[in-house]
Amino acid sequence: MRKGLFLLLILSFSIFPCFSQTIKEQELKRDIALLKRNIADTTRLRLLSTIGVAFYYKATPTDHYLDTALTYVKEAFELSTRLNLIGGNYSINTCRKNLGRVYIGLNDTERGKQLFETAIKDYHIKKQYLLEARSWLKLAMCLLYYEKGTSSPTTVVAKTSTRCLKNAILLFDQLKEHQDEINARCALADEYFAIGYIDSSQAQCMSVIKKYQFSRYAGVEGAYLVLSATNRYRGNYNISLPYILKGIERMEKSADTINREVYYGELAQVYQELGQAENSVIWYRKTIKLREQIPNYPQIAIFRTVGFVVRELIKENKLNEALNEINSAEKRHPPQTDFIKGIVAEIKGYCYEAKNEIPLAEKSYLDMIRLMSPSLDQKMFNAFAKLDIAKFYAGQKKFIKAGTYLPGLLDEGLLASDNMSIQLLLYKVDSAKGNFRSSLNHLRIYKTISDSLFSVSRNKQIAELQIKYKIDQKEKDINLYKKDALLQRETALHANNARNLTFAGIVLVILSMAFLYKNYRSKQRVNNSLNQVILEKDVLLEDKEWLIKEIHHRVKNNLQIVMGLLQRQSAYINNKEALEAIRNSENRMHSIALIHQKLYQSASLDLINMPDYIEEQISYLKDSFDLDNRIHFEKRVDNIELDVAQAVPLGLIFNEAITNAIKYAYSDNETGVIKIELIQKENKLNALTITDYGKGLPVDFDFEKIRSLGINLMKGLSKQLGGKLEINNMNGVSISLSFKTEKPKSGSSNIS
Numbered sequence: 001m002r003k004g005l006f007l008l009l010i011l012s013f014s015i016f017p018c019f020s021q022t023i024k025e026q027e028l029k030r031d032i033a034l035l036k037r038n039i040a041d042t043t044r045l046r047l048l049s050t051i052g053v054a055f056y057y058k059a060t061p062t063d064h065y066l067d068t069a070l071t072y073v074k075e076a077f078e079l080s081t082r083l084n085l086i087g088g089n090y091s092i093n094t095c096r097k098n099l100g101r102v103y104i105g106l107n108d109t110e111r112g113k114q115l116f117e118t119a120i121k122d123y124h125i126k127k128q129y130l131l132e133a134r135s136w137l138k139l140a141m142c143l144l145y146y147e148k149g150t151s152s153p154t155t156v157v158a159k160t161s162t163r164c165l166k167n168a169i170l171l172f173d174q175l176k177e178h179q180d181e182i183n184a185r186c187a188l189a190d191e192y193f194a195i196g197y198i199d200s201s202q203a204q205c206m207s208v209i210k211k212y213q214f215s216r217y218a219g220v221e222g223a224y225l226v227l228s229a230t231n232r233y234r235g236n237y238n239i240s241l242p243y244i245l246k247g248i249e250r251m252e253k254s255a256d257t258i259n260r261e262v263y264y265g266e267l268a269q270v271y272q273e274l275g276q277a278e279n280s281v282i283w284y285r286k287t288i289k290l291r292e293q294i295p296n297y298p299q300i301a302i303f304r305t306v307g308f309v310v311r312e313l314i315k316e317n318k319l320n321e322a323l324n325e326i327n328s329a330e331k332r333h334p335p336q337t338d339f340i341k342g343i344v345a346e347i348k349g350y351c352y353e354a355k356n357e358i359p360l361a362e363k364s365y366l367d368m369i370r371l372m373s374p375s376l377d378q379k380m381f382n383a384f385a386k387l388d389i390a391k392f393y394a395g396q397k398k399f400i401k402a403g404t405y406l407p408g409l410l411d412e413g414l415l416a417s418d419n420m421s422i423q424l425l426l427y428k429v430d431s432a433k434g435n436f437r438s439s440l441n442h443l444r445i446y447k448t449i450s451d452s453l454f455s456v457s458r459n460k461q462i463a464e465l466q467i468k469y470k471i472d473q474k475e476k477d478i479n480l481y482k483k484d485a486l487l488q489r490e491t492a493l494h495a496n497n498a499r500n501l502t503f504a505g506i507v508l509v510i511l512s513m514a515f516l517y518k519n520y521r522s523k524q525r526v527n528n529s530l531n532q533v534i535l536e537k538d539v540l541l542e543d544k545e546w547l548i549k550e551i552h553h554r555v556k557n558n559l560q561i562v563m564g565l566l567q568r569q570s571a572y573i574n575n576k577e578a579l580e581a582i583r584n585s586e587n588r589m590h591s592i593a594l595i596h597q598k599l600y601q602s603a604s605l606d607l608i609n610m611p612d613y614i615e616e617q618i619s620y621l622k623d624s625f626d627l628d629n630r631i632h633f634e635k636r637v638d639n640i641e642l643d644v645a646q647a648v649p650l651g652l653i654f655n656e657a658i659t660n661a662i663k664y665a666y667s668d669n670e671t672g673v674i675k676i677e678l679i680q681k682e683n684k685l686n687a688l689t690i691t692d693y694g695k696g697l698p699v700d701f702d703f704e705k706i707r708s709l710g711i712n713l714m715k716g717l718s719k720q721l722g723g724k725l726e727i728n729n730m731n732g733v734s735i736s737l738s739f740k741t742e743k744p745k746s747g748s749s750n751i752s
Contacts, residue, residue: 028054041083045090048076049098056102058296066105073098093119097135101142113139113160133171137184140164144191158195162188179217182208186222198230205230221250221263228266232273235416235452240270261290265305273417277312284309292332299333299340300381307347314354323351339381342371346385353392365389383412387422394425399432420449559593583624584710587659590620591651595644608647610678611637617654618676625662634675640686646742649717650688653725656710657690657735665694665732684741693732701729 031047039047052072058065077095085091100115116139123132143161165188172181185204192201205223212220224247231240244267251263268283288305291297306329313322326347335341349364365388372385386405393402402425409422423446430439569582594616598608618633642650658674666672675691706712714735718725723739 041079042090045076045079045083045085045095048072048079049090049095052076052102053098056098056105066102070099070102070106073102093122093131097138101138104142109143109157109160112142116142129171130175130177133168133175133177133180136164136168136171137180137187140168140184140187140191144187144194158191161191165191178212178215179219182212182217182219182222186219186226189223189226193226193230193233198234201230202227216254218254221247221254223247224250225263225266228270232266232270233416235273235449237270237274241274244270261287261294264290268305268308272308272312275315277315281309281312281316284312288329299336300343302333303329303335303340303343303347304381307343307350310347310350314350319351319355322354323348326351338371342368342385343381345371346388349388349392353395358396361392365392380412380414383409383414384418387414387418387425390425391421394428399429403429403433416449416452420446423449555593555596559589559596562589584659587621587624587655588652591617591655592648594620595647595651599644606643607641608644610640610642610647610650613647613651614654614676614678617651618658621655621658621662627662630669630671631662631666632671632673634673635677637676637678638680640678640680640741642741643743646721646739649720650737650739653714653717653737654688654690656714660710661690661692661694661733665692670694680741686739686741688737688739689734691732691734696732697727697729 028051031051035044035047035051049072052069055065055069055072073095076090077092077099080090080092080095088094096115096119100112100119103109103112103115105112116135120132120135120139123129123135140161143157143164165184168184169181169188172178172184185208189201189204189208192198192204205227208220208223209227224243228240228244228247231237231243244263248263248267251260264283265287268280268287271277271280271283284305288302288309291302291305306326310322310325313319313325326344330344335344345364345367349361349368352358352361352364368385369389372382387409390402390405390409393399393405406422406425406429410419414422423442427439427442427446430436430442573582594613595608598613599606602609614635614637618635621627622631622633658676661674665674673693675689677689677691678686680686714725718737718739721737721739722742723737726736728734728736
């Protein structure tokens with residue numbers, strides 16, 4: 001059990017979801033059932049991730065739920081990788097981190113850490129520094145949450161977690177992410193506390209307080225909490241008490257009271273160390289009440305707090321009340337593990353020992369040792385158990401038996417007050433054995449600790465703080481009473497005003513209704529007139545659209561007639577060059593006619609869908625040149641729509657480029673490939689590229705000096721588009737045209 005484990009609860013609102021926020025059992029079963037259906041990959045990925053994370057949060061560090069979680073998050077990671085998802089809640093890196101934290105939970109720390117660090121490296125390369133910082137923090141919290149046993153500064157986990165937290169703090173500070181910086185610093189303070197670096201822990205807390213004590217950021221109260229705990233651990237109760245009181249004051253002023261029971265528990269422990277049993281019981285019971293309201297709250301924390309209540313009641317000689325306290329808690333929360341049963345036996349041992357029922361007390365303490373000892377990962381609880389049974393046997397003058405449980409307890413990192421008790425027990429045991437020199441040394445250490453914990457000046461300071469705290473509480477109560485009285489007076493005044501306003505309101509409503517009815521009739525007449533105008537406008541628009549489509553249809557038919565005349569004329573011409581010119585003219589006219597055909601066949605009167613247009617133009621050219629399957633066309637065309645004013649010149653350029661590639665790139669019997677790309681880039685910039693892998697252009701070909709009709713036509717049309725035309729002669733010919741999509745000018749004709 002880590003000394004600093006409580007702070008993980010404080011930071012749970014940002015790193016781990018609260019117990020009440022986990023997925024409901026019914027929803028979990030529903031999602032598992034949905035996975036068995038034939039669903040889309042994206043839906044499957046979402047379900048796999050949700051189910052895997054749900055089982056992860058249901059698990060404890062020794063739970064079989066982690067194996068179930070691994071199955072789902074592993075499949076989710078594989079699916080996200082296959083889908084190549086870069087961003088979003090189910091990206092590759094998000095799924096990778098989910099898989100990593102499950103491996104950490106299963107104690108495969110190295111594999112889990114590698115998965116996290118792969119994601120972090122990717123974030124850094126992409127300059128996603130906030131995601132990088134939060135991933136460092138999440139990795140650290142996963143390592144700390146699933147850390148086994150008592151932490152020490154030499155463990156790999158401690159070194160790794162502190163390194164992760166330092167990296168996160170550095171990035172958060174650079175990014176000015178103050179809330180995340182507070183969370184990370186408090187987590188680092190908690191980890192330093194856990195590994196015994198008290199000064200470093202307090203330095204982190206003071207850094208948070210100095211920088212943010214006057215801000216409204218959540219989590220600053222966590223720094224006060226850790227300062228209280230570290231000073232309590234050292235026995236500085238006069239310093240610990242004001243820190244926890246300040247932390248509670250700040251926590252209650254803020255809207256975030258999600259971990260209120262942690263602060264109440266710390267205050268109760270401080271009062272316990274001060275020997276103020278009555279105050280300690282009050283705050284421990286508040287802590288238990290809050291914890292019992294949180295679904296799935298760990299039993300170990302609830303029963304540990306019940307044990308504190310029982311011991312404080314025993315100090316007040318309320319023995320029956322103490323026994324009823326543990327019996328009632330056991331009924332409300334039946335122990336789920338042998339370890340919890342051991343804690344219950346330990347608490348009952350306190351009660352029976354206090355009631356002088358020695359056989360029952362001894363049986364309870366022995367049951368405690370038997371049930372708790374196998375849990376090697378709970379070293380601190382086992383240390384407390386050994387201390388309790390040693391105290392019991394020492395109280396029965398069985399010092400030899402007591403001595404068998406004391407070796408090693410001083411090395412477990414217990415509180416100063418516990419070490420004081422151990423020194424006293426060692427003094428008694430060594431005295432019984434006749435080891436007087438050793439016993440006197442233990443007595444001297446015991447007196448030193450006792451004097452440092454309860455000096456006169458310290459008790460005076462504590463008393464002054466308590467008086468100040470009670471005065472503050474009374475002032476708060478008086479202010480509340482004043483507010484209640486003021487509220488009652490204001491309520492009565494509001495009631496009188498409301499009655500008067502009601503009568504006035506009724507009169508106003510009647511007048512308003514009459515006025516509204518008159519306006520309604522007037523607006524109804526106006527609306528009828530407007531509806532008639534709109535109806536006439538719709539008829540005119542419909543006639544206009546029909547007329548425009550008819551014009552496009554006739555233009556297309558006229559072009560088809562001209563193409564037919566050219567075809568008929570070509571039958572009477574024997575000149576090869578003339579025939580070639582006629583065929584080129586036919587293809588050019590077809591490219592224009594196809595645009596007009598698209599316009600009158602589509603719902604849009606001014607936009608051409610370029611993927612459809614290019615597909616049909618290629619089909620026409622393949623038939624025109626009798627290509628069969630000799631030349632294969634590779635197409636990559638984005639869903640681009642162009643105004644007719646741009647579609648016509650682009651279609652002619654496309655026709656010229658494809659025609660030249662078909663005619664000159666490959667010989668008559670040679671197979672080949674023509675690659676066509678029309679893609680849309682940023683800022684509405686389009687790029688048309690037509691590439692063949694044929695014989696290419698002559699070496700002396702000069703694009704600027706050539707006087708070919710086709711080349712000159714493409715040059716002129718590219719200028720009309722406001723674009724840039726380039727011809728590259730390398731491994732074939734590549735013709736590239738870049739131009740911007742232009743909006744049609746207002747009032748421009750749709751006829752080209």
